[in-house]
Amino acid sequence: MSGVFPVVHRVSGVFAIQGDEYVKRGPARASDVVGLGRLDSIATGETVGTGKKAPQGVETPPPPQPVFVTGLGIQDRKDEVKLTTALGKLCEEDPSLEAEHSRETHQLLLKGQGEMHLRVALERLKRKYSISVDRVRRQVPYKETIRKSVEIRGRHKKQSGGHGQFGDVVIEIRPQPRGAGFAFSEEISGGVVPKQFFPSVEYGALDYLNKGPLGFPVVDVAVTLKDGSYHSVDSSDMAFRAAARLAMSEGMPQCSPVLLEPIMAVSIMVPSDATARINGIIPQRRGHILGFDARSGWPGWDVIEAHIPASEIEDLIIELRSATAGVGTYHAKFDHLAELSGKLADEVVSEHAEAAA
Template sequence: MNDKVKSGSRNVAIVGPYLSGKTTLLESLLFVTGSISRKGNVKDGNTIGDSAAAERDRHMSVEVSTASTQYNDIRFTFIDCPGSVEFAQETYNALMGVDAAIVVCEPIRERVLSLAPLFKFLDDWEIPHLVFVNKMDRANIHVLETLHALKAVSSRPLVAHQYPIMNGEQLTGFIDLVTEQAYQYHPGAPADPIPFPESLQEEEHIARAEMLEALANFDDHLLEELLEDIEPDKEEIIKDLKLELSADLVVPVFFGIAELDYGVRPLLEALLQEAPEPETTAKRRLKDFKGDATIAQVLKTYYTPQGGKLSLVRVWRGKLTDGILLNGVRAGGIYRLMGQQQRSLTEADAGEIVALSRLENVKTGDTLSCQQSKELPKAEQLEPVYALAITPENRNDEVKLSSAIAKLLEEDPSLAWEQHGDTHEVILWGQGEIHLQVALDRLRRKYNLPMTTHLPQVPYKETIRKAVESIHGRYKHQSGGHGQFGDVFLDIKPLGRGEGFNFSDRIVGGVVPKQYIPGVEMGVREFLAHGPLGFPVVDVAVTLTNGSYHNVDSSEQAFKQAARLAMQTGIPQGEPTLLEPILHVEVTTPNEFTSKALQLLSGKRGQILGYEGRNDWQGWDNISAYLPQAEMHDFIIELRSLTLGVGSFHWNYDHLQEVPEKLTERIVSINGNGNRK
């Protein structure tokens, strides 16, 4: 295929829920345009998209995949995006660089709701998009019901661009609502014109009228024609569709079966005639950018076994040439991607999406330029909601772990990691269980770092309920020569929650010399690191009130030991109690699932603070609650299960709270009493 584009290009993302058939649609698009001679199959693992090992193992997309083709002298670059909510960051990052998106969905009522967050993102960023209702042979609702369900989750008006012709459960053709010409599908060939099916006249008329009325909301001339019962011509309707689609004012809807190539050619024609050109998108994105310097943006970062680092970029302005200097970094080769295959290029013009090699210190979302430049907007970073503690199977691999994780986070910015200060665990954070399993697979496959995993420890603390006074601690040790002697009396009292630790002294008359008092504080602090229940002790005040010393045998170390002995005696007398971290969570859910989300929180010892409608999200609620961190691990899994996959939450640490007594006994028996790592 000739790499030189004769008259323009289009960059189109293929998005939609898991199992809607996005990768199958990409195969069909490539097949009907002649880029591939034989279609692959997701189950067989031989598709252009889903070509990474982790994707073929799971039969699902876990990262964006790019493929190019040519149709009617226009180069189409398609970006196949993951459908699982756990990989939404990949999708959002890629959408920042396209001219339009195809939203693939199924004609199944209960699955339509899962489109709501995606529609919201597209509309917030004013990204033009079309809907392709796939798998029409598996529809469980009528065509008009499908449209009604889709309209309920979109803030933009949806307009049917065609009306499907069904024979029972079989899709046999369609009516083009612009021309009102009917067509019949044929496997492996373009559809043929057929006479208009009179049995569909009423339904088709309703759908066409809704399309024209939606377009007339933005075109006064068309509105006048409709009011005067004048039939608008085809060119006017297509012109309106292009204008309104380009401005993200309407969402055209198509129907088909990607596996059989049904509906794919009309979809391509609409992208050709109605989707915005790259220049239109660039003008909108670069409206605040002056000058003519080359500008590009990184949509995705890959680390490949053969070629090292690859950065998938959208060229917004100017031209990329071999060895170009971007952000002070000299780029390596320029490549057009076809799944895992790379085709070398000498240059890339504005409007193209290509991969650049060896852009070190450049991350996903970064704006690239030959000179100092403003930053293009980037997709919001998703907060992690699921965690696992990880340890290399081979202890000698610990030194390689941080550099491997750094590369992992470059490829997937929705991951995060921390070395927990209290539990000393390495914790990998992500968007869900499968998300982390894919990340661990990459560590094993790419970096030869197999991991063992376990649930992260909850960083419990302990404190005391009552004050104790004059707790005596004496350390006396004689072993020939100088001995060791330290003698202290301590008052220990609880502090308010969150006040931490306070040490003071009320020594008079030098009964404990000043040079030994730091040793007393050190001994107290060392004991507090591991209290009688097995956890760090917090929110206590310790006062050194009295003591004695020996002119020869006393030392700072002896007083440190004496203080530890006093604490060992005193803290158990202060009625130790276990404290657990409490998180403040903001749960977002469609309001039809609000009661289930409230029950879930209550069942996990959550304290509901209230709920209200979510700003700018019609039909959604925000629930505010306190949730014990111990109950958080599977919370996202259960929440998604209750809300058809669309429920989510944000969290932050809020305070420590006493653990119920029955739970304390179980926690201490498992984790405490010296058994903690």
């Protein structure tokens, strides 16, 4: 029961928990650890009591932010719908768990407080709901962009009896400042491309940007329709969309594409005597230390602020706890995208291509 509107439940008894056995006992007092029979609609954090009056709620702290993530691969496709429901139940029972379907990588993720925490949760998933999943590496949501501009023509022409298809565009593709996103404009004069087809050219460009030359979504690119031609009978929205998509596919590889990796803003909380050790760990993960300060309200603790690539924090909590006798933790959130080049970029592109094959 919680709040001002109590919900009445009838339980089959109060039980003492002794290992894996439940022994019926007398009334329970505040702070006792007990089991309640046939009570399946109460959530973690709610307060229960006896009588008609709702008990005074106990304020519980918010669950800690997840620091360990794994991808989930379902073993039996028929369990997909059941898996979503089961994960929701697990997260209700344990608010420090989070299940998420990544919109960027389309991967099902389970987040928690460490490797053992997730292992126990997945064992419970199998035991209670009869669903088996594989743990897979979390995919990093890489992006790509371009370094230089190019002007390119795309011509889509098909004739197969009756009305054909014709669309002809000349577009300029150029880089945008980081974070500016996609922009489309036109500089058509003389009606060489009718206005009604401008949106189709934009949609054709956007179609291509879902997967660029390196195989990742493209960001921070501007496209300008400069010139083109049309046919009074054979031109259509579909034809101009195809022409723009063709121009993008031929032009983008000429624009010096570059891989972008997500960089996380990380706050690491550790005892002060471990700060020097953590300062050595961060550069090993291609991180950059921004500074550190005393942790407010925690005498003898420091907070280290750093930027670390998302690909390098997957198992950070394991090394962090090893260096701090198990007490260190961190918070992380996305900060910006940064260029990744050289051998590391080549490996990412190669692995992505192999996985997509």
